[in-house]
Amino acid sequence: MNSRVALVTGAGSGIGAGTAKALAAQGNRVALVDRSDRAQAVADEIRESGGTAMAVQADISDPDAVTQAVEEVTATLGPVEVLVNNAGFARDNMVLDMPLADWDSVMATHLRGSFLMLKATAPAMREAGWGRVVNISSISALVDGDRANYVAAKAGLEGFTRATALDLAPFGITVNAIGPGVVVTEMTKVSAARAGRTLDEHIEVQRQSIPRGRVGTPHDIARAVLFFTAEDADYVTGQVIYVSGGPHG
Ligand SMILES: NC(=O)c1ccc[n+]([C@@H]2O[C@H](COP(=O)([O-])OP(=O)(O)OC[C@H]3O[C@@H](n4cnc5c(N)ncnc54)[C@H](O)[C@@H]3O)[C@@H](O)[C@H]2O)c1
Incomplete structure (x- = not known):
């Protein structure tokens, strides 16, 4: 059992909700951050089954909202020790038909949001000498059609994972990514x-x-999150695991 403070973004739905529940079932105190109000119901469900959880409504692409959300979590549950950058969405189109707004919004959540969340939480992990960051990428990071914004964002997130794994390794913080199918x-x-x-x-x-x-199911992805965030998962960092039912295009 772990008893860490874990923050999961996009936890009001899908993979984020499944991951938050799995982390809570392991004994972690979980903060569910989502721009929609759906995280509240997931947090209630976790509490009803005996876990510790709080929901915070915030858009992770907004620096002030991120600062405020992390302050609220820290004041309520304690400093964040596990960060799962999961929030995301797609705005698909053939590249020549892709509006600039759809390019910008996808980058803003997947890349800017992950950067802001890391900046807001990793200083406390550095101080503690222990931390786990998991970024939710996609098999689309390798290649996919009609979604150049999403592919570029996920490939960028994998680069961000490797780069920040180097920066943070001396402080006992691992940074890894999962690429769901x-x-x-x-x-x-x-x-x-x-x-x-x-x-x-x-x-x-x-x-x-x-x-x-x-x-796949959210549980399939949560299994891999639990591997990367385990108490003694100290020697795996800067890696991507594709959880996709086997290699395919
Ligand atoms: N479902 C898949 O097949 C699949 C495959 C590969 C990767 N992924 C990735 O998994 C992650 C989760 O996707 P999902 O399938 O669970 O989607 P989902 O739509 O079920 O959940 C995503 C959640 O993220 C939240 N969100 C989006 N932008 C946000 C922002 N700026 N700030 C705060 N919250 C925000 C949404 O409100 C939503 O609750 C995403 O990063 C997605 O790219 C999903």
Whole structure:
């Protein structure tokens, strides 16, 4: 069992909610940060099952909101020791049809948001001489069509992971990334609608290209988060694990 303070962004839904629940089930005190108000219900669920959790509504691309959120968490639960940069979304389009606003908003959440969260939390980890940061990337970091903004943001996040792993290694802080494949969440519903398919049709089409023969669940991703954030996971840093049911395009 761990009893660390863990902050998960985008914890009101999907992978973030699953990760927050898994960290809480391990005994961690969890802060669920989301720009929507959905994190409150997830925090309530964790508390009802005996865990410790708080929800904070904040947009992680806003520096003042990030500072305020981390201050609130620190005052309530204590200094953040585990950070999971998970918040994200896609605004897909062929590059020539991509509005600048969609480029900027995807970069602002995935890259700027992860940078701001790291800057706000890692000083306390450095002081404690122990910390864990996990960035949620995607297999799209390798390549994907009609989503140059998302691919660039996730590839950037993996570069950020390696660079910050070097900067923070001397202080006992590890920084790693997880690249999920298809995981059924709200995001999948958006992708299905964009492809003109029902959710079930979309899942079946995706499933056919996955070696493991099934799509992923938030629990599959949370398993990898628990590996990277374990108390003694001290010697793995700057790495990316693709949790995608086997290599596929
Ligand atoms: N679902 C997949 O198939 C899949 C695959 C690969 C990677 N991912 C990545 O996993 C992460 C979680 O995605 P999901 O599928 O659980 O999506 P989701 O839509 O279910 O949840 C994402 C959450 O992030 C929150 N969020 C978005 N921008 C935010 C911001 N600026 N500030 C605060 N909160 C914000 C949303 O409100 C939402 O609650 C994302 O980074 C996504 O890119 C998902």
